[in-house]
Amino acid sequence: MALLEVEDLAVRYYTEDGPVRAVDGISYEIRVGETLGLVGESGAGKSAASLALLRLLEGGGEIVGGEIRFRGENVLELSADELRAVRGTEIAMVFQDAGAALDPVYTVGEQIAEGIRAHEAADDDEARDRAIALLERVGIPEPAARYSDYPHEFSGGMQQRAVIAMALAGDPALLICDEPTSGLDVTVQAGILELLADLATESETAIQLVTHDLGVVAELCERVLVQYAGEIVERAPVEELYYDPKHPYTVGLLAATPRLGDDRERLATIPGTAPDLVDPPTGCRFHPRCPYAEDVCARRAPPLVETASGAPDEGDPEAHVAACLEYTGDLEDGLDYEVQVRDVPDGGTEANGNRPERRQSGESK
Numbered sequence: 001m002a003l004l005e006v007e008d009l010a011v012r013y014y015t016e017d018g019p020v021r022a023v024d025g026i027s028y029e030i031r032v033g034e035t036l037g038l039v040g041e042s043g044a045g046k047s048a049a050s051l052a053l054l055r056l057l058e059g060g061g062e063i064v065g066g067e068i069r070f071r072g073e074n075v076l077e078l079s080a081d082e083l084r085a086v087r088g089t090e091i092a093m094v095f096q097d098a099g100a101a102l103d104p105v106y107t108v109g110e111q112i113a114e115g116i117r118a119h120e121a122a123d124d125d126e127a128r129d130r131a132i133a134l135l136e137r138v139g140i141p142e143p144a145a146r147y148s149d150y151p152h153e154f155s156g157g158m159q160q161r162a163v164i165a166m167a168l169a170g171d172p173a174l175l176i177c178d179e180p181t182s183g184l185d186v187t188v189q190a191g192i193l194e195l196l197a198d199l200a201t202e203s204e205t206a207i208q209l210v211t212h213d214l215g216v217v218a219e220l221c222e223r224v225l226v227q228y229a230g231e232i233v234e235r236a237p238v239e240e241l242y243y244d245p246k247h248p249y250t251v252g253l254l255a256a257t258p259r260l261g262d263d264r265e266r267l268a269t270i271p272g273t274a275p276d277l278v279d280p281p282t283g284c285r286f287h288p289r290c291p292y293a294e295d296v297c298a299r300r301a302p303p304l305v306e307t308a309s310g311a312p313d314e315g316d317p318e319a320h321v322a323a324c325l326e327y328t329g330d331l332e333d334g335l336d337y338e339v340q341v342r343d344v345p346d347g348g349t350e351a352n353g354n355r356p357e358r359r360q361s362g363e364s365k
């Protein structure tokens with residue numbers, strides 16, 4: 001059953017330079033208890049897409065189109081009171097830059113207890129007990145003692161755990177985690193990922209996990225959306241995305257994803273930079289950076305289609321879809337992933353080995 005359905009969502013930031021097309025017509029769903037990854041480089045619009053779900057856009061951000069349905073109800077039509085009732089208890093958000101979400105002048109425990117009282121009638125002792133239980137649940141050692149610590153007394157990883165505890169205070173059905181592990185060192189990251197994995201399995205909490213790191217997605221998610229320049233360019237079950245990526249952007253992201261034991265210096269990066277979303281490239285937005293781009297790519301915007309058949313995407317969560325003219329049969333030479341492999345000396349990453357076989361030019365698709 002779909003818990004969340006997003007249809008043709010569009011977000012703009014109004015700036016002096018003009019409207020920034022931060023999210024440009026994305027559609028997807030999240031099922032009950034599912035963990036979905038939303039991945040892409042900085043500036044892809046991942047945070048904008050996530051903040052929009054709870055109508056939390058600030059700084060000139062506006063939802064300009066589309067629908068967001070949660071349990072069938074359009075979030076965009078909820079009154080302020082109805083929206084408050086959804087926030088925290090149905091959908092909760094762990095914001096990017098967790099440390100900033102904690103108020104330095106209150107103890108961590110008080111802040112969590114405050115969150116609990118916002119959602120239910122609990123007296124001070126009950127709220128305190130529940131806050132301690134939440135601290136324990138997110139893996140804070142000696143939670144009763146740490147209840148009275150101020151945020152600066154927590155390490156970065158513990159602050160992230162505390163912020164997750166705050167988000168869990170209302171027992172949400174959907175938890176949106178925006179870059180929950182960035183800025184943390186590798187072992188601390190692993191602990192946070194384990195915590196989220198436990199939450200996903202122990203409770204029916206669905207998770208939308210936002211990250212620039214495909215490695216993080218691999219650890220945790222069942223399905224993945226790849227976002228580029230405000231659009232979804234690929235959607236697939238996680239194994240398929242890893243072992244058989246279909247969009248050249250995803251191939252580039254995989255080549256740039258460090259694996260355990262990899263020498264980081266050998267990793268490829270995707271050439272070029274993310275486009276200006278005030279005036280994005282014509283046709284396929286990735287074409288200026290795409291090693292396989294042909295003239296047609298600058299002219300025609302590729303629709304999301306099922307990669308196996310070329311049929312239009314109908315939203316089937318298990319389908320593997322990509323927005324590349326390769327899959328509508330409009331490329332002459334097709335995708336030649338060997339070009340990308342040469343970017344990685346020694347061909348050292350797993351991603352290379354996982355790439356589809358090189359296809360000869362002119363071979364049928």
Ligand SMILES: Nc1ncnc2c1ncn2[C@@H]1O[C@H](COP(=O)(O)OP(=O)(O)OP(=O)(O)O)[C@@H](O)[C@H]1O
Pocket residue numbers: 013014015020021022040041042043044045046047048049058059060061096212277
């Ligand atoms: N307050 C703002 N005002 C103007 N433009 C903004 C604002 N916030 C974001 N943008 C722009 O919207 C686009 C999407 O930004 P967003 O923060 O959603 O990307 P992101 O994928 O979350 O990136 P990151 O990985 O760096 O967090 C970018 O072009 C960004 O510059």
Ligand SMILES: [Mg+2]
Pocket residue numbers: 046047048096178
């Ligand atoms: Mg972001």
